[in-house]
Amino acid sequence: xGAAPVLSLHALSGVPLVAAGxxxxxIVLGALRADGHDLRDGDVIALAQxxxxxxxxxxxxxxxxKPSFAAQDLAARCDKDARLVExxxxxxxxxxxxxxxxxxxxxxxxxxxxNAGIDQSNVDQGDEPVALLLPADPDGSAAVLRAALKAATGxxxxxxxxxxxxxxxxxxxxxxxIGCAGMPGLLDLRGAPDxxxxxxQTSELGxxxxxxxxxxLAMGQAAEGAxxxxxxxxxxxxxxxxxxxLVRPLEMDLFP
Amino acid sequence: xGAAPVLSLHALSGVPLVAAGxxxxxIVLGALRADGHDLRDGDVIALAQxxxxxxxxxxxxxxxxKPSFAAQDLAARCDKDARLVExxxxxxxxxxxxxxxxxxxxxxxxxxxxNAGIDQSNVDQGDEPVALLLPADPDGSAAVLRAALKAATGxxxxxxxxxxxxxxxxxxxxxxxIGCAGMPGLLDLRGAPDxxxxxxQTSELGxxxxxxxxxxLAMGQAAEGAxxxxxxxxxxxxxxxxxxxLVRPLEMDLFP
Numbered sequence: 001x002g003a004a005p006v007l008s009l010h011a012l013s014g015v016p017l018v019a020a021g022x023x024x025x026x027i028v029l030g031a032l033r034a035d036g037h038d039l040r041d042g043d044v045i046a047l048a049q050x051x052x053x054x055x056x057x058x059x060x061x062x063x064x065x066k067p068s069f070a071a072q073d074l075a076a077r078c079d080k081d082a083r084l085v086e087x088x089x090x091x092x093x094x095x096x097x098x099x100x101x102x103x104x105x106x107x108x109x110x111x112x113x114x115n116a117g118i119d120q121s122n123v124d125q126g127d128e129p130v131a132l133l134l135p136a137d138p139d140g141s142a143a144v145l146r147a148a149l150k151a152a153t154g155x156x157x158x159x160x161x162x163x164x165x166x167x168x169x170x171x172x173x174x175x176x177x178i179g180c181a182g183m184p185g186l187l188d189l190r191g192a193p194d195x196x197x198x199x200x201q202t203s204e205l206g207x208x209x210x211x212x213x214x215x216x217l218a219m220g221q222a223a224e225g226a227x228x229x230x231x232x233x234x235x236x237x238x239x240x241x242x243x244x245x246l247v248r249p250l251e252m253d254l255f256p
Numbered sequence: 257x258g259a260a261p262v263l264s265l266h267a268l269s270g271v272p273l274v275a276a277g278x279x280x281x282x283i284v285l286g287a288l289r290a291d292g293h294d295l296r297d298g299d300v301i302a303l304a305q306x307x308x309x310x311x312x313x314x315x316x317x318x319x320x321x322k323p324s325f326a327a328q329d330l331a332a333r334c335d336k337d338a339r340l341v342e343x344x345x346x347x348x349x350x351x352x353x354x355x356x357x358x359x360x361x362x363x364x365x366x367x368x369x370x371n372a373g374i375d376q377s378n379v380d381q382g383d384e385p386v387a388l389l390l391p392a393d394p395d396g397s398a399a400v401l402r403a404a405l406k407a408a409t410g411x412x413x414x415x416x417x418x419x420x421x422x423x424x425x426x427x428x429x430x431x432x433x434i435g436c437a438g439m440p441g442l443l444d445l446r447g448a449p450d451x452x453x454x455x456x457q458t459s460e461l462g463x464x465x466x467x468x469x470x471x472x473l474a475m476g477q478a479a480e481g482a483x484x485x486x487x488x489x490x491x492x493x494x495x496x497x498x499x500x501x502l503v504r505p506l507e508m509d510l511f512p
Contacts, residue, residue: 006485007265007474097510104510112425164461168424168511169368170432171504172442172462174469186428205420206428213430213469218263220491229262235476248427254353254360255424255511 007233009218010037011226018227020057025148027051028228037230039155044234045145046215048227049117049134049163049178052141058133060087065131078103084118087131091116096256107134110247111178113165135161138179139242146181156238158182162212168255175216177208177243183236184208185245206246207236263489265474266293267482274483276313281404283307284484293486295411300490301401302471304483305373305390305419305434308397314389316343321387334359340374343387347372352512363390366503367434369421391417394435395498402437412494414438418468424511431472433464433499439492440464441501462502463492 014034015027028045032038039045053059067075067082071089075082079100089095092105096112107116117134135141142159149157161179166172177185190203215229250256270290271283284301288294295301309315323331323338327345331338335356345351348361352368363372373390391397398415405413417435422428433441446459471485506512 006267007470009263009265009470011262099510102510106425167462169362169504169509170462170465170502172460172465172502174430174462174465176426204428206423206426206430207473209426209428209430210469210473213466214263214265214473217463217466217470217490233265234473246426246428248425253425254355254358 007214007231009214010035010230010232011218011220012037012228012230013226015051015226015228018051018054020054020059022055024052024055024145025152027055028145028149029152031228032230039149039153039157039230040232041156042232042234042236042238043155043157044160044183044211044231044236045149045157046160046162046211046229046231047145048219049138049161050132051227052135052138052161052179053132056135056141058135059130060133062087062129062131074098074103080115081129084115084131087118087133088116091118091133106250109134109138109178110244110250111165111176113163117163117178134163134178139181139244140179142179142181142243143240156182158234158236158238158241160208160211160215161243162215164216175209175212175214175219177206177212177246180208180241180243180245182238182241183211183234184239184241185243186241187236208241208243209246263470263487265470266291266486266488267474267476268293268484268486269482271307271482271484274307274310276310276315278311280308280311280401281408283311284401284405285408287484288486295405295409295413295486296488297412298488298490298492298494299411299413300416300439300467300487300492301405301413302416302418302467302485302487303401304475305394305417306388307483308391308394308417308435309388312391312397314391315386316389318343318385318387330354330359336371337385340371340387343374343389344372347374347389362506365390365394365434366500366506367421367432369419373419373434390419390434395437395500396435398435398437398499399496412438414490414492414494414497416464416467416471417499418471420472431465431468431470431475433462433468433502436464436497436499436501438494438497439467439490440495440497441499442497443492464497464499465502 012031065083067086071086075085164173268287321339323342327342331341420429
């Protein structure tokens, strides 16, 4: 291999199962160390939403949920557990589409996705079914983790919290950023010249979403269990960014 | 840096400006060689749509286009050049949304995107304005290039042709696969167990789209001009895949 990689992604192998109250910064630093990585200015740490949610205690035993009549009605229409639907509604600002087996909502954070991002896959379950909600404030979670990593190592890194969303018009899920700190969520390219000196027509890049998709690719899927990725070589402006930049305001959207 | 990268992306530095009739396989192999890279089984070569379209002669001088009355009417509604709108309509199977400055269509290949993917950014223009259409058959283009790379090197690689699409509900564009060969476009995870042995709820992964987003991230944007990326370490099943797998049939879509 000749020239140095522009971009390298390392899915960390030593991340333990995460429980409520765990210190994510300590877990990330331990996993980096175990794999022989240091942390450098400009690195990006991407984390699967599930471990952030778990650490923040966002698991809810379904037995504790009392579904409203509205949730029961909606559950019948989409053929889902009414307690799960109650949680989905409590996390959402509007219901977008309902079909048998399908419940697409606009999450209170503005994300449009199935089941408000709540799932039961890869959630540690005892005897009781448990649902795992998205972090309450994923941009805030990313900022806290970024500050902790900087305090521990001195390195100025970005943190991206990722999830896998379905998309309109396209089959299959793709990694997207639900939380971001230390880099732009959205990159404004308006006015940047192209190769021929004209202004670019495509003016905004979903930078943190591309980071998320790349990290998702590196994490692999299913039973591999690699929920933290170190990305090195992402060119980005260091600033306080947010994944909220990627959410198109409802009044601007053409596909309500 | 300790453990080997799971995934590395090399944006090739030596890709020349591409003209109609150019041999893309020779261009890719030359750029790989110039950067000191070999090609190995399991590598993925990602190419920006623009260079594929240029090589295939998909540039159309606007002066040669005679807009229909329908195109003129639509052009007035979205405030675009009627000749460009004529080309957009000729590439599309239906108009999805029209606003001032916005024309979102369903491309005849099934992609939902602005302007049928036609743009004038980074297209070599003489005195005449020129529009660049998507490749006529990007899955076919990818298959031809993959075969040529295999013939030249013996390496069994995948090829992904990428473009940047806007998305419903989210700001900013993200790299997506419009052509693919040698790897699955869509990865079926149904039945794969998660960490706790239960079937995954999220059942299909837009694998080639995640490859495209990662490649887009490596390519950088605007004036950097790196339209070919070598990805090493993408785990994929070798098979004849297509980006067409990523297109949700119209009758299955919930956001027409």
